Amino acid sequence: MTQTYDAWRRFIAGRDPALLESLLADEVVFSAPTYWKPRTGKVTVMIVLMAVTEVLEDFTYHREWIDERDWALEFSARVGDLDLKGIDLVSLDGAGKISGLEVLIRPPNAVAALRAAMEQKLRELQAPLS
């Protein structure tokens, strides 16, 4: 599990898609700060994570609670000129892959700005496909 943690921190620092791909379980479930319904599946979650790590600026982890296969990682970041605080709740499966990721963010105006920035970023990422 330490190996997964180290690799996750390397992904956050360097945003290497191949590294992210190696970390996620095929049926990983992502619960976003911006809406209720979870998204499932490695490719979908990869796209969301590549986009969100580009949209959030000055992303910094602070306190961390690591309990084997359940982590709570506190972070701060900025979206546009709005500061925000958040928590990544990460769940691992028995093989050490990330099977669940739930993200909570405050305050609401930053969540709304993140949502708008994510929609824009996802349109950019999909443009070459359409």
Added chain:
Amino acid sequence: MTQTYDAWRRFIAGRDPALLESLLADEVVFSAPTYWKPRTGKVTVMIVLMAVTEVLEDFTYHREWIDERDWALEFSARVGDLDLKGIDLVSLDGAGKISGLEVLIRPPNAVAALRAAMEQKLRELQAPLS
């Protein structure tokens, strides 16, 4: 610190204001899910916590990460007919009193409903004073 944890759980279950008063540091800082600016001071934070524990229905703790003076407590609850997930980040001072409480909630529509319900509840609580 275990004593503070047990008392916090008793407060959540029974909503005894005297118990809550005994748990909070005088200069406790509360960071709400609904806005950015923290609120400071025992009386202010007591009013907010008494109101929010009345507004949130079916409040249930799930995973908990306890690291001496820093806790992360995952919860689910309902506001009106909206389900929500949240995290309480609790910080203790050297005397075991709660010196910081930061709450993050998703998704945004539940946060908006919570904000409206809190404004209504705080008006009710203050009505006898005006």
